[in-house]
Amino acid sequence: MPPVIAPASSARVALWEGAGGIGVTSIPCPPPRAGEVLIRVSVATVCGCVRDAIRERRLGSWPTVLGHEGVGVVEAVGRGAEALTVDGISLAPGMRVVWARDVGCGTCGACAAGATAACAEPRELGRQAMTDTWALTGSLASHMLLPAGAALALVPAGVPDAVAAPAGCALAVAAAAIDRAGAIAGRRVVVLGAGMIGLAALAMAVEAGAASTTAVDPCAKRRRRALAFGADAALDVDARVPACDVVIDAAGGADTFVRVSGSLARGGVAVVAGARAQVPDAVVDVERLSRDGLALLGLGRPSPRHVLDAVTFLAATHAMRPWADIVSPPRGLEAVVEAVAHSGGSIARVAIAPGTPASAVTRGEPAHRP
Ligand SMILES: [Zn+2]
Ligand SMILES: [Zn+2]
Incomplete structure (x- = not known):
């Protein structure tokens, strides 16, 4: 007691x-x-x-x-x-x-x-x-x-406080983004931004059986961190992103999002997680959107069950990744x-x-x- x-x-x-x-x-x-x-x-x-x-x-x-x-x-x-x-x-x-x-x-x-x-x-x-x-x-x-x-x-026993603390916001947002993207297993996933949401989304995509995971971030230190969280590759923002099936925008600028979404294969889905500043000259290729059956989705707010998804994910996998090192x-x-x-x-x-x-x-x- x-x-x-x-x-x-x-x-x-x-x-x-x-x-x-x-x-x-x-x-x-x-x-x-x-x-x-x-x-x-x-x-x-x-x-x-x-x-x-x-x-x-x-x-x-x-x-x-x-x-x-x-x-x-x-x-x-x-x-x-x-x-x-x-x-x-x-x-x-x-x-x-x-x-x-x-x-x-x-x-x-x-x-x-x-x-x-x-x-x-x-x-x-x-x-x-x-x-x-x-x-x-x-x-x-x-x-x-x-x-x-x-x-x-x-919070299940064994998950340290500092690791559990972001679960209600950042990890719930990541869980919601993965959820919104639909099927992850066997698909090529690109995550923009290797902050807390992006790292969580990468780790969740790996656990969900993504065929490959690629992080895109302008900071070399953050790219290394993405590799430690399970990304197969980590690219600078101006690097060419190979063909992919899912893009999760967890911090990229709108122009990066539009450019990387250009690598989506037919039937691909892009999820914008979190608030974005307006970029007046960011242009979406509507013709391609229609021709290739792409989906561009905003996230909105996570649902209550995404908080549960976040702690369940941490309970199962927190020891496999250096969560404590990024807090x-x-x-x-x-x-x-x-x-x-x-x-x-x-x-x-x-x-x-x-x-x-x-x-x-x-x-x-x-x-x-x-
Ligand atoms: Zn927050
Ligand atoms: Zn209400």
Whole structure:
């Protein structure tokens, strides 16, 4: 039995205050209400979405507790409604879990039909302003409050915290991209971008029986990393990409995506995962699209079951690949400012252990090397 821990009365959080920047502060930690789950965060990882949220400076998106990727332990579950994992396990204090980035509203047509990925107004962890009833919105904190309806999955024993932390965002997106691409077995797969999503997509494609896997990334260090994650080849962005059946865009620029999609064989499918900047002169060959029966697909949001797919994948294969090497040693909450400024550097993720006092922070590889 896990030790019983008295619920915390306050939480230390990385609070984004818009023009006021990011500060570490303490805020009240009320008990969860019906269906809500209070999490004690063990490790949170800083993904590109956090930086994008700040750069976009969306109106009404602050003050908020930043972050959504993470792994933690259930500290309390609100009374009056059962809180379940994606696969129907009743959540209880002491369970180690990961969670999806977005929480369906539970009332719109899509949510009513069980298609929460298409929810009209999802609650976005770490990306929307805190309210009177939901202040612990993000994972870059000692505690976070998951609203009723959040998609959680248990983390199997043996998967280290730092490896599990990105499962709810990056790995769920990769699982969704593989899912969207359809059949992978026997097909030639090209992944654009060897960041966390791209590496996960490569590894998942290998496990799914891809005939070959090729990574495309402008950075030599990231290309080497892709080979360590199972890619058969890793090419620079201007190299000729051989004929392929599946392209998964996990970070490539729009022009790279259009060019590489030119290598799709008949019946090929390209999946664009994640947000993309508009590139006005990126042109899709519509005539070829029709003639060769190609499919160009956007990803949208992952479904709750993709979080489960991600942890299931990690449980089965995490020891086969150097996941721990692409996450920084855990730092204290005060390191969030630097981590947000430099996410996207030479390691895939900066890890934050919110319970680590600043004086005990491990000094490891810096978040970014020029
Ligand atoms: Zn994310
Ligand atoms: Zn909804």
